[in-house]
Amino acid sequence: MALRVTFLGTAGAIPTTERNPSSIFVARAGDQLLFDAGEGTQRQMMRFGTGFSISNLFVTHLHGDHVLGIPGLVQTMAFNDREDPLTIHAPHGTRRQLESLVNALGNRPSFSVRINEVGDGDVAYRADEYEVRTFETDHDARSVGYALVEDDRKGRFDREHAESLGVPVGPKFSKLHRGESVELEDGTVVDPEQVVGEPRPGRSIVYTGDTRPATETIEVADEPDLLIHDATFADDRAERAGMTAHSTARQAAEIASRAGAKRLALMHLSSRYAGYTDDHLAEAREVYDGEVFLPEDGQALEIPYPDGGDVSSEADSSE
Incomplete structure (x- = not known):
């Protein structure tokens, strides 16, 4: 099951010729999610080939560099005859502002736009095999971060051992892998625990948006595969980072180290x-031993399973 992150915008409040304001696109199988939508996000989506078929937009806070791309994006979707609804998740108390932003030109979009207000510790979105959780961040506006956390996967199916127990190749393999016991022709019962290993962890991505270092970032996911953290400043502007409710690269790396993150992307x-x-x-590398990088706009990243497992975890019953 592919999990792919595309960094559409990696700049701070002021864009540069190389970096667009904040926006991150995540594709998981058929699901397409967008986290923040700074000015020009729709163009970045065209430029880097993500398409516009997002079902959910997760907004960390309502500063312009994170939301000014919403009116243009919604209008482009309408021009493309979109019919599917769009859900925008955003911090509590921001509904009215977001509704005004969506309808900024006075024309309601041709499709349904739902605003879902969320707070610390909520499950903003629950899908098949994963959820998007919220966590508290420390910024100078109503703000939350988001963590995409997959469910645990089934344990590995030991086909060789199943066959040694007399289980015939076929549907009984799948039943065992689903957690159901099976009875053989001689009356012997084989239980799932005999042929299926322990559950295997799924993958997780944590995105802070703009924030000072926050303990909640460490607690929202267990050893995330990717932490995308505010790193607006270097050490030379550490005092300003605190004054403006942002983080330095070193502070982001300290959070990544404490969280046990496997990779750290420095954003904003x-x-x-x-x-x-x-x-x-x-x-960042002085305090964090994992892989750290500063993504460029358009950079895409595949997130592998923690155990290096392949995409398929189902027992083969096709023979």
Whole structure:
């Protein structure tokens, strides 16, 4: 089951010629999700080939560099004769502002747009085999972060052992893998525990939006495969980071280390660092041993399973 992240916009409040304001596209099988929609997001979606078939938009907060792309995106969807509804998830108390933003030009879109207000600890969206959770962040506006967390997968099916127990190749394999006991022709009962291993963890992605370092980021997911964290400033502007409710690259890396994150993406880079990111990376690597990178706009990343497992986890019953 492919899980792919595309960084559509990685800039801070002021875009640069190389970086668009914040927006992240996530595709999981047939589901397409968008996290924040800064100005020009629709163009980035065209430029990097993600398409517009998103079902859910998750907004961290209502600062312009995270939401000003919504009116244009909604209008483009309407021009494309969209009929499917769109749900926008956003912090409590922002519904009226978002409704005004969606209808900024005075014309209601041709499709349904639902606003779902969320707070700390909510499940903003529950889908088949995963959910998107919210967590508290520390910014100077009503804000939340989001964590996409997959359910545990079934344990590995030991086909060789099943056959040694006399289970015939076929539907009984699948029944065992689904957790059902099976009876053989001689009356012997084989239980799932005999041929199926322990559940295997799914994957997780944590996105903070804009925030000072926050403990809740550490607690929302167990050792996330990817942490996408505010790193607006380097150490040279650490005091300003605190004053403006942002983080430094070093602070983001400290959170990643405490969370046990496997990879760290440094986001929301201030325009003062345009063309120079060496300090961000060097300072982060001093406190974090995992893979750290500063994504470029358009960079795509495949998230593998933690155990290196393949896409399919079902017992083969086709023979």
